[in-house]
Amino acid sequence: MPEEAIGKTGVPSTTRNKRERPRDPLGRPQPWDAPNALEMPDFDVLTLEENHELGRTYAHQGLWFPAHEAWETAWKQSKGTGDEELFKGLSQMGAGYVHLLRGNQHGAVTLLARAARRLSSYPLGSRGVATADLAARLEADIARIGTGDLVPGADAAVQVITV
Numbered sequence: 001m002p003e004e005a006i007g008k009t010g011v012p013s014t015t016r017n018k019r020e021r022p023r024d025p026l027g028r029p030q031p032w033d034a035p036n037a038l039e040m041p042d043f044d045v046l047t048l049e050e051n052h053e054l055g056r057t058y059a060h061q062g063l064w065f066p067a068h069e070a071w072e073t074a075w076k077q078s079k080g081t082g083d084e085e086l087f088k089g090l091s092q093m094g095a096g097y098v099h100l101l102r103g104n105q106h107g108a109v110t111l112l113a114r115a116a117r118r119l120s121s122y123p124l125g126s127r128g129v130a131t132a133d134l135a136a137r138l139e140a141d142i143a144r145i146g147t148g149d150l151v152p153g154a155d156a157a158v159q160v161i162t163v
Contacts, residue, residue: 020036022034022035022036022037023036023037023065024038025038026098026101026102026154027064027065027066027068027069027098028102038065041054043069043070043072044073047077048074051070051074051077052070052074052087052090054066054067055067055070055071055090055094055163056163058070058094059161059162060160060161062158062160064094064095064097064098065094065098067090067094068091068093068094071087071091072087072091072094074087074091075088075090075091083127085118085122086118086119086122086127086129088118089115089116089117089119090119090163092111092112092115093111093112093115093138095107095111096108096109096110096114096115097112097158099111099152100141100145100150100158101154101158103152103153103154104152105152108145108152109142109146112138112141112142113138113142115135115138116135116142117135119132119134119135119138120135134163137161
């Protein structure tokens with residue numbers, strides 16, 4: 001067995017450090033020798049609050065893949081706090097918009113709907129998020145996709161979201 005394969009699968013360690021795969025601006029993995037077009041921080045070394053703030057900042061900038069990654073890490077960090085589903089919903093929102101920009105209508109609608117459902121179950125202002133307003137915004141974008149007013153693809157006209 002190659003030495004780099006030793007260790008717990010999927011968890012980098014001192015004996016198995018996973019090299020970062022180059023990504024395009026929408027987070028798609030690229031060939032190992034391609035330039036990396038998406039620099040992101042090491043979310044695992046940040047606190048839950050730092051990841052949440054980064055997710056908010058990235059979302060406001062329309063950088064959906066890093067927003068998704070920040071909130072996905074916050075979701076894992078929030079286990080046992082009661083906010084797991086909030087962060088899972090925010091992560092799914094980020095992933096939904098990534099799918100929209102990648103042209104995947106089904107993936108976008110599915111993830112945005114899951115995100116809206118999760119976010120709407122939290123009281124307004126949870127972790128500083130206007131949950132009901134955000135869920136309504138996601139439902140409106142799903143409806144716009146359905147009517148053809150929001151066309152999936154790299155040029156999808158996603159309005160800025162303040163989380």
